Amino acid sequence: MSIRFELRAQPSRTMVWLSPIIAITLTCCVAMVIFALAGLEPVSALATFIFSPLADLYSVGELLIKAAPLVLIAVGLAVGFRAGVWNVGGEGQLILGVIFGGFIALTFGPTGGVWVLPVMVVGGAIGGAIWAGIPAFLRTHFNASEILTSLMLNYVAQLWLSYLIFGPWRDPAGFNFPQSAPLAPSALFPTLIDGTRANASILIALVAVGLGWALMSKSFVGFQLKVTGLSEGAAKYAGFSAKRAVWIGMLAGGVAAGIAGVGEIAGPLGQIFPTASPGYGYAAIIVAFLGRLNPIGILFSGLLMSLLYLSGDVAQMSLGLPSSITGLFQGTLLFFLLTADVLIHYRLRATSAAGAPKGAANGL
Amino acid sequence: MPLPETDPGRQFRLELRGISKSYPAVRANDRIDLTVAPGEIHAVVGENGAGKSTLMKIIYGMVRPDAGDVLWNGRETQISSPAEAQRLGIGMVFQHFALFDTLTVAENIALALPEKLPLKAVAARIVEVASRYGLPVDPGRHIYTMSVGERQRVEIIRSLLQKPGLLIMDEPTSVLTPQAVDTLFVTLRELAADGCSILYISHKLDEIRALCERATILRGGKVTGVCDPRRESSNAMARMMIGADIQAISSARTVSAGSERLAIHNLSLPASDPFGTTLSDISLSIRGGEVLGIAGVSGNGQQELLAALSGETMFADPQVITIDGKPAANLDPRQRRAIGLSSVPEDRLGRGAIPSLPLSENALLTNGGPDSVRGGFIRLDKVKAFAERCIAEFGVRGGTADSPAGSLSGGNLQKFIVGREILQAPGVLVVAQPTWGVDIGAAIAIRQAILDLRAKGAAVLVISEELDELFEIADRIAVIASGRLSPSVPRGRFDRDAIGLAMSGQFAAASNRSEASRVHSV
Structure with missing residues (x-):
């Protein structure tokens, strides 16, 4: 047997x-x-691990605010993954969003009006798109693997951000800590639920889920991307351009990650640190696959992954x-x-x- | 001559008793009995999906049967691997050759031999076997320089060096010109006369009747008959094979050709990879209501020509290809489809259709026009309705619009793909290997659909390796060899020998012959 x-x-x-x-x-x-x-009692420790991050409204707010960037980036990446475009550069694209959005916030925030935040979002999207566009260009013109190029650009982006924060953007009143000046109120997302840090960036993630669902399940472009991902031969025969699929796939991830970067500095942080992202760009890859590359599934897997982040804090504080x-x-x-x-x-x-x-x- | 099975004193080379093998969706072999006497050429006949390949894989040790016994020279044997089969003396020549293009004949064969021999010794043995069976091959030649027929010779010699008692040939003639088929048969008969048994897998009944002494006929995994093919009519064998009489296709042959719908003007295209074929100076013209057949041995530029026509390969000069007079060579496949050119690739799964997607989405693959897509969004109901029309009008069985394409049999999927293109009412249809690996019933339906489209005034280009198919449906036949296209011959002057010669690249000889035969017939 x-x-x-x-x-x-x-x-x-x-x-x-x-x-x-x-x-x-x-x-x-x-x-x-x-x-x-x-040396812990397994069942009760697991229960603490899972449920204590959901104990009160504030914690639920934390769950949502952490899930938002994960869901947003994962939806963007899933567009590419479905087309067989392996963008693992979400982290770098997020950091470019931080840099572009941060530049706008630091330059125009103190004097500008309500337009600052929308411009930051657009700027962040452009930053992420540029960073994703580099691997897309290398892939479509030189057939360079986007897995390697997008991954390596993550480190370049990280070093750029460090240079800016340790150099030109360092807060003069910050006691030499590596951090920028606090962002002006006009450069911050408004809070959605009183008593929590949950802000309007959550709505962006929900819009992304809706857009992603329409693109992937309902649109002809989404169908073309799916075909390209499933079978290069069939895509060629049908006349669906593989290069176009690479561009759309990479840029969707780049725009989403860039906006998520703005969401970080204009949200809970309110300031730019060299460690603006706790690895959201990488975790979003897991979120995307856990959610079956389906935007609705990603919504749930993003919440789960967010729970894991919070539980990690609980593990440290209550479980030792x-x-x-x-x-x-x-x-x-x-x-x-x-x-x-x-x-x-x-x-x-x-x-x-x-x-x-x-x-x-x-x-x- | 008495059939070997009536002679009790004789020992069989191979005997199968009650062989059964099931896969998740299908019972591939169901209690199959088969006997092969020493020196016998035994045909295994059946349509695609009848279980021939599974049975051969069991004999060659690649698949283990669920039940049943294998007797080799009268002794019960477990054949657990191809190496074991070779040790026993079973050789197999596959339909798709397993040779390294960049190595020489001797190097390829040395790789397959169980013992390590110096290349010179291998070469000497190759020459010895080659001359004994009339299989001329130069051991020092590289595989990539050889024609398909020559490569098959290498495969046969490779098997013969192991001194097999049984040689399995899987659809050996599908890649050969008619002349090469004759040569192969001479070799096989000599082998049999030397005592080597041959299992000959095929669905071409005429060949089997010319070559084999006995035939085992399979249908749906079961043996439906054992006969002496020399004494049976092709029709009787076909009935055992498909379980019904073959319908003839009806062709209204008298469609008067209309104006030119597809034309190629001096198309040349360098090969994109080292083992591809360069197309040189190809010109052709097809009128509405006309079927042009392109014959040829595979690998002579058919794929390149199809890609150039479908739009997968585009040209800088738009005038190279014209569709209804409109320059089209610079258009991509979707743009060409929009002006009326549809194509059916030879590769059903992975090009013509995506196995994991349902038929409805496969219908959308080439039908992305305004009927199916509005404002960038897919109109699911319309797409599904179109898929259901393909299924209903082309008799696709075994699936609904929601079934994945990969769950259909080859014949049904091909009917669906052809239906998908024809229902879009193309002015020009380009089809490659329309009935390759398709059962007889589906093949007839597909050929009929092509003729019906022709009757509606469309121009059809059929690229096929099956000469019989082209003789049946083409109004004119041209031959492609080494990337060149011969002038076309109209129906009524079709000549199997001349086309066969042209297929081996001898256009001048072929046209001389055709001239000669014309004079002769006058």
């Missing part, structure tokens, strides 16, 4: 959505093992665990997701040693 994988006649639609649930369940199991090894536990659980979650995804195309089948199948396949 042994268990082997057998190709399904067609991909299982159920497993497409069941797989994230399996992954989450298995991640919880791993979490409990780690809690137990750390290091905050790097967040990264560990993120990685575990992605690992189990990719593993469980095998079951979309394959099913498990019990066989006897002789190789003859024994009965029908069971549930999976």
Whole structure:
């Protein structure tokens, strides 16, 4: 008696959505093992880990404010991922949004009116688009892998931001700390819910979900991108341009990440630090795949990933665990997701040693 | 001559008893019995999907049967891998060759031999086997310089060096010119006379009747008959193969040709990769109500020509290709479709359709006009209705508009793809290998659809390796060889031998022959 994988006649639609649930369940199991090894009572520690970030309105606000950039970037990246365009430069594109938006805020914020914030958003979008446009250009003209170029540009962007904050943008009244002057009120997103830090950038994320859904599920451009991602040969035959798909895919991610960058400095931070992003550009990749590259799915996976960030803080404060536990659980979650995804195309089948199948396949 | 199975004293080279093999969606082999005597040329006949390939893979050790016994020279045997099969003395020549283009004949063959021999010794053995069976091959030549027929020879020699007791040939003639087929048959008969058994997989009944002593006919994974093909009519065998009589296609042959709808003027195109074919100075013209067939052995520029016509390859000079008189060579596929040129690629899955997407979305692949897309948004109901029309009008079975394309059989998917293009009422249709790997019923339906489109005044270009198909539906036939196109010959002057010669690149010889035969027939 042994268990082997057998190709399904067609991909299982159920497993497409069941797989994230399996992954989450298995991640919880791993979490409990780690809690137990750390000498904590596993079940109650898990409960603390999951539920304490949701205990009060303020915490819910934190959940939303962290989910917003993740969802926004993930939707943008998903447009590219569906077309087979592997933009892993969300982090760098976010930082360019910080730099462009920050420049506008620092230059016009103190004197400008209500127009400052919209201009920052547009500026951030342009910054992200430029940074995403570089790999797109290299890919379409020299066939350079956008995975490598977009990834490397993340480090370039990070160094640019550090230069600005340690140099020209350093707050003269900041006791030599690496930070900019606080942004003017006209350069900040208004708060949505009193008593929380939840601000209007959440609405941008929701709009992105709506736009992403319309683009991917309803529009002909979205169909062309999907075809390009699934089959280069079919796209060529149909006359869908692969270069156009690269540009659209990269720019969608760049614009989304750039706006998310503005959301960070014009939101909870209210100031520009060299560490403007706690790795949102990378985490959004996990969010995108966890959400099945579907904007509605991304909405939920973004909330989940945001919960993991907050739980990391809880782990540090109430459970006495290091905050790097967040990264560990993120990685575990992605690992189990990719593993469980095998079951979309394959099913498990019990066989006897002789190789003859024994009965029908069971549930999976 | 008595059939071998009636002779009890004789031992079979290979005997299969009750072989069964199931895949998730299909029972590929269902209690199959098969016997092959030493020195027998035995045909395994059946349509695509009848289970021929699975059965051969079981014999060659690539697939394990769920049930049943394999007897080799009378002894029960478990063949667990191709290496094991070769050790027993089973050789196989695949339909798609497994040769390294950049290596020489001797290097390719040395790679496949179980023992390590110096190249010189391998070359000597190649020459020995080659001369014995009349398979001329230079061991020092590189594969990429060889024609498909020559490559097949290399594959056969590779198998023969292992001194096989059984040679499996999988659709060996699909890549050969008629003359090369004759040469191959001579070799196979000599091999059989030397005691080597041959399992000959094919769906071409005429060839089987010319070559084989016995035939096992498969349908839907089951044996539906064993016969002596020399004594059966093609029709009787076809009935066993498809379970019904073959319908003839009806062609209203008297459509008067209209004005020129598609023209190519002196098209030349350098090969885009080292092993591609350079197109040189191709010109042709097709009128409305006319079918032009392009014959040729695959790899002689068919793919390049199709890409140039469909718009996947574009040209700077728009005048090279004209569609209804409009210069079109600088247009992309969607723009060409908008002015009336549709195309059907030879590769169904991965080009003509996307296996994981439902038929409705596959219909949208080439039907992105204002009917299906408004203001940039897809009109799902219209797209679905169009897919359902393709399914209904072209008799696509085994799927609805929501079924993934990959779940359909080859024939049904091809009917869907052809239907998708024809229902858009193109003025010009370019089709490559319309019935490749398609069952007989679907092939007839597709050819009929092409003729119906012709009757409506469209110009049709059919690129096909099946000469019989072109003889059936084409009004004129031209031959492509090494990237050059021969002048076309009108129906009524079709001559299998002349076309065969042209397929091997001998245009001058072919036209001389055709002249000669014309004079002769007058």
